[in-house]
Amino acid sequence: MTHTPTHATLQHIANILNFKDNRKLLANTFDALAVDWDTVVMLASQHLMLPALYYQLKRKDLLTHIPPDLELYLEEISNINSNRNKILLKEAQEVSALFREASIDHVYIKGLAVIAHIAPKDIGARMVGDLDIVIAPHQLHEAFELLQKHGYTETIEFNYTTENFRHLPRQINPKKMGAIELHSEVLLYKYRFLIKVTDLLNNKLFTSGIHIPSEEDSIQIGIYTTQINDHGHLFGTLNLKPVFDCLVFGLQNKISFLHKIADVKQANSFLELLSIYFPEFKPNHTTKSSQIIKSYYYFKLDNPRLGRISQNTVYYLHELTERITLLYNNKSYRAHVLKNKLSHKRP
Incomplete structure (x- = not known):
């Protein structure tokens, strides 16, 4: 077992996030000044966990055991995130109502599913990016067009034609906070047997005004999108x-x-x-x-320094392999690369 400062800090964060009743252990640790709070904030921020830390500290009645300026900082960030999430959930409810009226089978996944599950009490605990919605594959383009009719007129297009991709281009309504990604699948093509869209839609629940996956499906989505897609x-x-x-x-x-x-x-x-x-x-x-x-x-x-070097090496080798494979198999990508290269060629 390693005992590096980073490991110790991550363990502190894990202990705070843990849903176990460990208040006494944490209070004693905090009061003994055994926590480097600056490093906790840095690492938690990298993982987008600052609001979650605040909500768990508050739930465990531990805010009086952390530095006062840190409490104020975490509270401010959490309030901002809470207000943002309330708006996102309201927008999700509006879109869900549109889809239900049009009999479009759908389910929200990832961040929106989490905040719908924990709302209203802890709605600010999870940071959310896009509104990810899985649509029954045969209704995907119908859903896309319906959103266009209701103000989601801007799209962030792909630079080349994608094959077997899991979602359509991101749709944006200039008057709304959340961009929307409509998914026909959740995982990369090779691994789609792990999360079947038909099962996902059949097992869905209705809470906080939207459809979300079952608890077990939500767990699998969280794990597999991170482990496989990312x-x-x-x-x-x-x-x-x-x-x-x-x-x-x-x-x-x-x-x-x-x-x-x-x-x-x-x-x-x-x-x-x-x-x-x-x-x-x-x-x-x-x-x-x-x-x-x-x-x-x-x-x-x-070995933080060697670790970063090895991590970057693995990452760039993977990216290179992916790009070479794409270049070989995707005619549209080859045309995109050629066009981009020519457009940057000096006269």
């Missing part, structure tokens, strides 16, 4: 945002489900890294790839 499994990273989502949807209390998803290597490595800070998430078996990823994760903690 390549967390490949890069050996642990993002605290899906960790918080797993806590919110109660994975710590769904032991049989935890063991079930641990059979998938991407979930297994996520749970193995997660168990460093939350032992209750330890999978009932560990794959060889998870052991390697965990060792690599420890290496990066123990």
